[in-house]
Amino acid sequence: MSDAVLTAGDRLAGRLLERLAEATTDAPGITRVAYGPGERFAHDLVRAEGEKLGAAARIDAAGNLYLTLKGRSPDLPAIVIGSHLDSVAHGGNFDGAAGVVAGLAVMAELLEQNIQLPRDLIVLATRAEEAVWFPLSYPGSQAALGLLDPQALEAKRSDSGRTLADHMREEGFDPDAVRRGVPGIDTDKIAVFVEAHIEQGPRLVAAEAPVGIVTGIAGGFRYVDAKCLGAYAHSGAEPRFARHDAVLGFADLVAGLEAEWDALEREGLEATITFGRVQSDPTQHGGSRVLGELGFTLDVRSAEAVVLERIEARLRAILAEVGGKRGVTFETGPRFTWEPATMSPALIAKLDRAATELQMRAPHVPSGAGHDAATFAGAGIPTAMLFVRNENGSHNPHEAMEIADLDQAIRLLLRFVTDFDTDQP
Amino acid sequence: MSDAVLTAGDRLAGRLLERLAEATTDAPGITRVAYGPGERFAHDLVRAEGEKLGAAARIDAAGNLYLTLKGRSPDLPAIVIGSHLDSVAHGGNFDGAAGVVAGLAVMAELLEQNIQLPRDLIVLATRAEEAVWFPLSYPGSQAALGLLDPQALEAKRSDSGRTLADHMREEGFDPDAVRRGVPGIDTDKIAVFVEAHIEQGPRLVAAEAPVGIVTGIAGGFRYVDAKCLGAYAHSGAEPRFARHDAVLGFADLVAGLEAEWDALEREGLEATITFGRVQSDPTQHGGSRVLGELGFTLDVRSAEAVVLERIEARLRAILAEVGGKRGVTFETGPRFTWEPATMSPALIAKLDRAATELQMRAPHVPSGAGHDAATFAGAGIPTAMLFVRNENGSHNPHEAMEIADLDQAIRLLLRFVTDFDTDQP
Numbered sequence: 001m002s003d004a005v006l007t008a009g010d011r012l013a014g015r016l017l018e019r020l021a022e023a024t025t026d027a028p029g030i031t032r033v034a035y036g037p038g039e040r041f042a043h044d045l046v047r048a049e050g051e052k053l054g055a056a057a058r059i060d061a062a063g064n065l066y067l068t069l070k071g072r073s074p075d076l077p078a079i080v081i082g083s084h085l086d087s088v089a090h091g092g093n094f095d096g097a098a099g100v101v102a103g104l105a106v107m108a109e110l111l112e113q114n115i116q117l118p119r120d121l122i123v124l125a126t127r128a129e130e131a132v133w134f135p136l137s138y139p140g141s142q143a144a145l146g147l148l149d150p151q152a153l154e155a156k157r158s159d160s161g162r163t164l165a166d167h168m169r170e171e172g173f174d175p176d177a178v179r180r181g182v183p184g185i186d187t188d189k190i191a192v193f194v195e196a197h198i199e200q201g202p203r204l205v206a207a208e209a210p211v212g213i214v215t216g217i218a219g220g221f222r223y224v225d226a227k228c229l230g231a232y233a234h235s236g237a238e239p240r241f242a243r244h245d246a247v248l249g250f251a252d253l254v255a256g257l258e259a260e261w262d263a264l265e266r267e268g269l270e271a272t273i274t275f276g277r278v279q280s281d282p283t284q285h286g287g288s289r290v291l292g293e294l295g296f297t298l299d300v301r302s303a304e305a306v307v308l309e310r311i312e313a314r315l316r317a318i319l320a321e322v323g324g325k326r327g328v329t330f331e332t333g334p335r336f337t338w339e340p341a342t343m344s345p346a347l348i349a350k351l352d353r354a355a356t357e358l359q360m361r362a363p364h365v366p367s368g369a370g371h372d373a374a375t376f377a378g379a380g381i382p383t384a385m386l387f388v389r390n391e392n393g394s395h396n397p398h399e400a401m402e403i404a405d406l407d408q409a410i411r412l413l414l415r416f417v418t419d420f421d422t423d424q425p
Numbered sequence: 426m427s428d429a430v431l432t433a434g435d436r437l438a439g440r441l442l443e444r445l446a447e448a449t450t451d452a453p454g455i456t457r458v459a460y461g462p463g464e465r466f467a468h469d470l471v472r473a474e475g476e477k478l479g480a481a482a483r484i485d486a487a488g489n490l491y492l493t494l495k496g497r498s499p500d501l502p503a504i505v506i507g508s509h510l511d512s513v514a515h516g517g518n519f520d521g522a523a524g525v526v527a528g529l530a531v532m533a534e535l536l537e538q539n540i541q542l543p544r545d546l547i548v549l550a551t552r553a554e555e556a557v558w559f560p561l562s563y564p565g566s567q568a569a570l571g572l573l574d575p576q577a578l579e580a581k582r583s584d585s586g587r588t589l590a591d592h593m594r595e596e597g598f599d600p601d602a603v604r605r606g607v608p609g610i611d612t613d614k615i616a617v618f619v620e621a622h623i624e625q626g627p628r629l630v631a632a633e634a635p636v637g638i639v640t641g642i643a644g645g646f647r648y649v650d651a652k653c654l655g656a657y658a659h660s661g662a663e664p665r666f667a668r669h670d671a672v673l674g675f676a677d678l679v680a681g682l683e684a685e686w687d688a689l690e691r692e693g694l695e696a697t698i699t700f701g702r703v704q705s706d707p708t709q710h711g712g713s714r715v716l717g718e719l720g721f722t723l724d725v726r727s728a729e730a731v732v733l734e735r736i737e738a739r740l741r742a743i744l745a746e747v748g749g750k751r752g753v754t755f756e757t758g759p760r761f762t763w764e765p766a767t768m769s770p771a772l773i774a775k776l777d778r779a780a781t782e783l784q785m786r787a788p789h790v791p792s793g794a795g796h797d798a799a800t801f802a803g804a805g806i807p808t809a810m811l812f813v814r815n816e817n818g819s820h821n822p823h824e825a826m827e828i829a830d831l832d833q834a835i836r837l838l839l840r841f842v843t844d845f846d847t848d849q850p
Contacts, residue, residue: 090708132711200662218661222712233818235699235724236643236793237625240686247700251679254672261665274660275672276714278705283515286557287647287722287761288794288820289701297712299660336712368661369713393658395713 013098013105013410014403016049021093029090029397033159034128034140035063035167042085046100046125053107055123060184061177062143062168063127069107071119077191079117079417081106082124084140084372088132089159092198092399098388098406099196100125105410106417118421119191126372133157134164135224137338141375146183153179192347193376194416196386196409198401200369204389210405211412212365213351214385217374218272219340220301221308225333228253230326232284232292246294249328250278256318257298260311271302271311272368298332301368303340341374347384354415360408362386369394386412438523438530438835439828441474446518454515454822458584459553459565460488460592467510471525471550478532480548485609486602487568487593488552494532496544502616504542504842506531507549509565509797513557514584517623517824523813523831524621525550530835531842543846544616551797558582559589560649562763566800571608578604617772618801619841621811621834623826625794629814635830636837637790638776639810642799643697644765645726646733650758653678655751657709657717671719674753675703681743682723685736696727696736697793723757726793728765766799772809779840785833787811794819811837 023045024030024038032038043065047057050067058066068078083099103123110117127140134155142148153165153175160167165175199205204212230244257273264271277297285291300311319330348364355362365387377383389405392398448470449455449463457463468490472482475492483491493503508524528548535542552565559580567573578590578600585592590600624630629637655669682698689696702722710716725736744755773789780787790812802808814830817823 088711131713200659201664202667203664220661224712231818232821234625234794234820235697235701236645236726236795238697238793238818239626239628240690240697242627245699247679247703248683250703251676251683254676255680258673258676265665272660272663272665274670274713274715276660276705276712276716277710278672278675278703278716278719279707279710280701280703282704284821285702285704285722286513286820287649287701287724288556288699290699291701291703292821294703297710299712301661368663369659370661393656393663395659395711396657396709 012049012108013101013406016045016101016104017093017097019045020097026090030087030093031089031091032085032087034086034130034133034157035171039086039127040171042097043125046085046104049104050107050123053104053111055107060144061174061182062140062184063171063173064140064144064184065125066185067123069110069121071117071121073118074120076119077189078120078122079420080122080124080190080193081196081413082126082193082372083195083197084126084129086128086130086133088130088395090397091395092397094198094390094399094401095200095394096129096197098198098401102196102406102410102413106413109410109414115418117417121417129372133159135336137370138372138375139164141372143178144184145187145375145379146181147375147379148178150179187379187381190376190381193373193381193383194385194413195371195373196388196413197371198390198394198399199365199387200390200394203365204387205391207363209361209363210389210408211360211362212387213348213355213362214343214367214387215348215364216303216343217341217367217371217377218301218303219305219308219338220299221312221335221337222300223298223332223334224336226296226298227331227333228294228328229331230292230328233290235288235290238290243290244292244327246291246328249322249326250294250296252322252326253318256322257315260314264307269304269307270366271300271307273311274299303366305340338370338374339378341377343377343384344382347382350419351384351386351412351416354412354419358411358415360412362412437474437533438526438831441470441526441529442518442522444470445522451515455512455518456514456516457510457512459511459555459558459582460596464511464552465596467522468550471510471529474529475532475548478529478536480532485569486599486607487565487609488596488598489565489569489609490550491610492548494535494546496542496546498543499545501544502614503545503547504845505547505549505615505618506621506838507551507618507797508620508622509551509554511553511555511558513555513820515822516820517822519623519815519824519826520625520819521554521622523623523826527621527831527835527838531838534835534839540843542842546842554797558584560761562795563797563800564589566797568603569609570612570800570804571606572800572804573603575604612804612806615801615806618798618806618808619810619838620796620798621813621838622796623815623819623824624790624812625815625819628790629812630816632788634786634788635814635833636785636787637812638773638780638787639768639792639812640773640789641728641768642766642792642796642802643726643728644730644733644763645724646737646760646762647725648723648757648759649761651721651723652756652758653719653753654756655717655753658715660713660715663715668715669717669752671716671753674747674751675719675721677747677751678743681747682740685739689732694729694732695791696725696732698736699724728791730765763795763799764803766802768802768809769807772807775844776809776811776837776841779837779844783836783840785837787837
């Protein structure tokens with residue numbers, strides 16, 4: 001077989017991504033709300049393209065889409081390539097969609113080259129991966145495996161205030177089956193799950209490599225509705241000794257957690273600590289106010305559970321110290337956690353070999369962001385991920401993946417699937 | 426005369442403040458928008474009560490209300506007692522209104538006790554003192570003296586987006602006359618301006634004194650639309666080395682200015698430094714974001730111009746340092762300034778003597794907040810201010826002035842006006 005130059009796959013990936021961008025533009029950027037019209041359009045488009053290629057389409061109770069290209073031995077567990085089709089509001093076109101399109105492109109190349117794999121190849125387009133819509137970890141892929149906590153169906157979508165169950169039902173799916181744990185696909189029917197995704201950081205740009213092989217997905221915890229509470233007062237009239245200034249309390253917290261991050265780095269431990277929202281109350285704030293309340297989110301991530309525990313412990317100590325020093329209190333509110341996930345070392349080795357054969361630079365990189373792949377790894381399925389080089393991060397309109405780099409990921413996936421049953425370690 | 430116990434004045438103050446609170450309730454607290462319905466109601470109420478007492482009512486081109494009780498020699502410059510009737514949104518009932526009502530109560534007591542003063546007594550209710558509505562320093566009292574910068578008429582009200590001129594016209598006043606500098610009252614017709622106002626800080630509560638005599642009004646500067654600009658990124662994916670985190674830049678600024686405040690205090694210099702609004706962009710922020718922008722206000726006050734200049738210089742140095750260290754930039758936006766104002770030492774001495782005669786504790790206190798009195802002092806009119814003890818600050822629904830303390834201010838004002846032409850230093 002030839003995979004030096006992509007033909008059908010190449011044209012298909014670029015074309016589909018362009019159509020998606022046109023249809024879901026929401027300047028600046030694109031918006032594909034989970035269980036909303038943009039995600040629906042993307043699923044319909046991918047389904048139609050898959051069926052055009054000759055794949056059999058199936059949609060599960062949660063709305064996940066499975067496009068199956070028959071292999072020679074349909075009883076063997078399948079190779080599943082998947083990612084999501086929703087986006088954040090005013091996000092970029094490639095986050096999620098590039099991985100699904102890459103799977104379709106692999107199918108198209110196989111067909112163009114008249115290759116039938118030993119086992120089924122399934123392209124899986126999941127639902128609702130972006131936690132900005134529902135405060136949940138990958139509910140679409142969790143439901144695909146019948147693992148979604150029934151409680152999660154009551155989670156409310158951030159824009160509509162309506163539940164996940166409502167939105168599933170509105171889109172024509174079956175939340176009751178999801179609640180009963182009916183899987184969209186049995187785990188023992190999956191030989192391997194592989195996700196391609198744009199990198200959301202700058203490591204591949206810095207390494208000048210088009211593609212990276214992911215070593216693991218960080219876990220983390222997030223406080224989505226934390227507050228520093230002090231006392232409102234008049235900026236001119238309230239003397240310093242009498243102030244309970246929420247801004248000073250918050251600034252101390254930022255400095256305290258940054259000192260902890262410094263300490264972790266000195267010990268060679270990796271983590272990220274981020275305040276993604278900082279917001280005084282618009283009905284209370286103003287130029288002449290000492291702020292009595294400052295709301296914020298805190299997002300902490302690490303591939304190592306012990307590091308997460310250490311940061312949580314330090315956080316508690318800082319909140320107590322700052323509270324005493326500043327005369328403020330902190331309410332951390334609901335805690336949202338997700339587990340770290342390890343990628344399969346055997347699959348990483350297979351991807352390394354495929355890259356070597358293609359003379360492609362594909363360095364190992366960690367994933368600080370969460371991905372559907374974590375669901376499959378967490379369920380004990382051998383799982384791998386590829387990152388595609390991308391400038392300017394993700395979750396913003398300035399994502400800048402080159403289609404030429406996505407082509408490299410498609411070539412690597414193609415080699416991976418064709419070698420899967422012949423390749424020996 | 427007897428001023429040991431208030432009679433008419435007492436009942437009038439409590440009754441008017443109750444009616445005001447009922448009519449302008451906007452839970453939590455009250456709202457009397459400058460040139461809005463709450464301020465209009467308050468002006469109408471005060472006018473009706475003044476006329477009931479026999480005072481002559483007059484309204485100037487900007488809508489300021491003058492209630493004149495004739496003295497024996499109308500050619501002598503008048504004693505003017507005044508304050509404002511607007512409030513912040515969801516503010517307290519006493520900020521401003523207590524001072525106007527105190528002036529009416531003094532009138533009522535004079536009439537009840539059949540005292541005619543040597544000179545006219547004018548109760549002045551100004552407009553639009555709260556800078557939250559128009560980003561201006563006391564446009565109402567400035568217009569009363571014919572001193573309002575014509576540019577100020579184009580300032581936009583924060584809630585409506587419409588100009589001060591528009592709002593004046595809508596309420597039936599004459600912005601063109603204001604623009605031409607037609608005064609509501611000639612400065613040479615004013616012997617003295619006295620403002621009573623609730624204290625907006627806790628000094629009188631700490632001193633256990635019902636009333637304080639103000640030594641001076643702080644000046645200051647404010648940046649109402651400042652921003653720390655970094656780069657948006659994904660919290661999990663963006664490694665620390667690549668971040669331009671606006672939150673860290675802002676926290677450094679807070680810490681830097683606090684260190685400057687420490688240095689000022691060590692040198693015995695007074696100032697306040699306050700961030701009254703801190704706000705990430707709701708269309709951009711979220712749990713998984715590194716923030717690329719954080720908006721804030723910065724309010725700096727001191728009675729000494731040299732201290733204000735020193736803080737401004739230090740601010741510029743900090744912004745440059747933090748920008749370099751964090752890879753962020755700062756845009757400070759429009760700068761709004763107001764001058765410090767000195768209260769008349771001769772009037773302070775008169776008030777001291779009146780308090781001594783009444784065996785009333787009335788300590789000297791600074792005013793960190795701005796007041797209409799600063800306009801009159803700035804115009805060279807001998808000016809004094811009384812503060813009334815008040816818990817929980819102002820600009821919030823929890824103001825807690827006791828009417829009994831306001832009565833003490835009314836007693837002191839009454840003694841001040843009756844002694845004004847007889848009292849010898």
